[in-house]
Amino acid sequence: MMSNYVLQTKDLCYNYAKDVQTLFDINLQVPKGSIYGFIGPNGSGKTTTLSLLLGLMRMQKGSIRIFDKELKDDRINILKKIGALIENPSFYGHLTARENLEVYRNVYGVDKDRIEEVLQLVDLSDTGNKKARHFSLGMKQRLAIALALLPNPQLLILDEPTNGLDPNGIIELRELIKKLNQELHITIIISSHILAEVEKMVTHLGIIFKGKMLFQGTLHELHSFQHNQARLNLNTSDNAKAAKVLQAFSPEYTHESFSLAYSGMKQIAEINRTLMHNDIDVYLLQPKANNLEELFIDMTTRLS
């Protein structure tokens, strides 16, 4: 039976050195037709995971299924349906945009017309004889995406594609990714270390930190998770005593102040009352910034 997931990993582990593990039991589930944001700070294991998905590195433990096939059993046929951009845009600087695509055209078994199609799609059809090394950073990024789109992929893997792009470039890329997903129904995995950058385009998210998955689900699920994780920053004349009397609100120390879990405005008033009844002066009582970026930073700093 066909699975709903284009890509699934099971207990994927990887270590570069014997005693330094980079990935711990990664279980990715990328639904068909989704834009899956794979988020994590630099060095959290995103590129390692994506490299394993493309067979760029030997798998040590776990399994990878793509298009309902084990990657290790049918790598070449699976790669025929995947477009990828790993780390920096990679192409041959001494060749033109068309020549770069021609290098891979037969490898992917596509018609000559496809080169013009993808060049138009990324708005590079009028670059003529200009060598790729003379392209602007945005153009280089678009050429790398054109290369990834060349095989008419069912799955597109983009590793930090917004790196080095200016705000306009980021907006253009976002629109292109949405267009590819909505019009061509390509499933897209896009990694980034900035949640805000991908928040506006993804349908699903996976958050990785220090090689471990912290969250995986839809954007809606993340918002619910965020709601459940709402916290209140607090600073008082006697923080130790306040933490003791507010034990029910799961106090957590962060630097000089501390925070409490809460689930509504009424609870803020209740916390304030409790502090006043215990003769504790309140200097600060403020809900933490309520956005996904804060949640992401919270999730990752709490574990660091």
Added chain:
Amino acid sequence: MSLAITFRSELLKTKRTSAIYLTVLGALIVPAIKLDELLTVTEPLAKMYTYPWEFYYKNGLHIVMGLLLPFYMILMTTLLTQIEYRNNTWKQVFSSPQSEFMVFLGKFLSLQLLIVSFLLLNAVLLFVVILLVNVIDPQLGLMSQSFDWQHLIKTLGKTLLLSTTVSSIQFWMSLRFRNFILPLAIGITLWFVGLMFIFEYKTLSKEWFPYSYLMMLVFPDYAHLHGTLLLNALLFTGVFLLIGFFDFKRRKGKV
């Protein structure tokens, strides 16, 4: 079929690279010097050589085979593999639907094609030079002298077979090291040692030192060893291609 596709892809990458320029310009060096020599000597050419076509080989093709070709191969293997390193494209290559074996073989074959082109270009250009000289000095009467084509074809064939050893060793090293200086320095040192073996240490056995093979093909003193050299060359090429391939496959994630 997939090898043909990978081979084509590898050849397309060499377009407008220094690998192509080096092949063409490198092949002009010896013919140009030869032309200059033949036009500037004061003695009659017929007196300088024992038979009229001798100057095709002497200070001509023999210089290409023994000296220029090994040096060309050392430079060329580095230039070819640097195309991927310099453009940071190894990951793109490996994430495309090609097996590591095809990529390895495709690259090695494109290297061999350039080596063959270099050698043939030299052979043809030397002919052009000799014909030019014959036009200038018709008394040489080269057109009325027979030319031993079989010998030339045999010599070129042997040269190519013997050269695969050095090219496979250099190919492995160039894939192994991201830093292009290393394979270049090691190759030039070994080539220099090979020359010393031939010119200075004449009593030492050279059949197992591939960097001396092409020079041994040039000197008639080693004619009796040609059969051994060809067998050894095939053996070395096979061994180094195998080592090179497994090392290439093993290091895939690290490039």
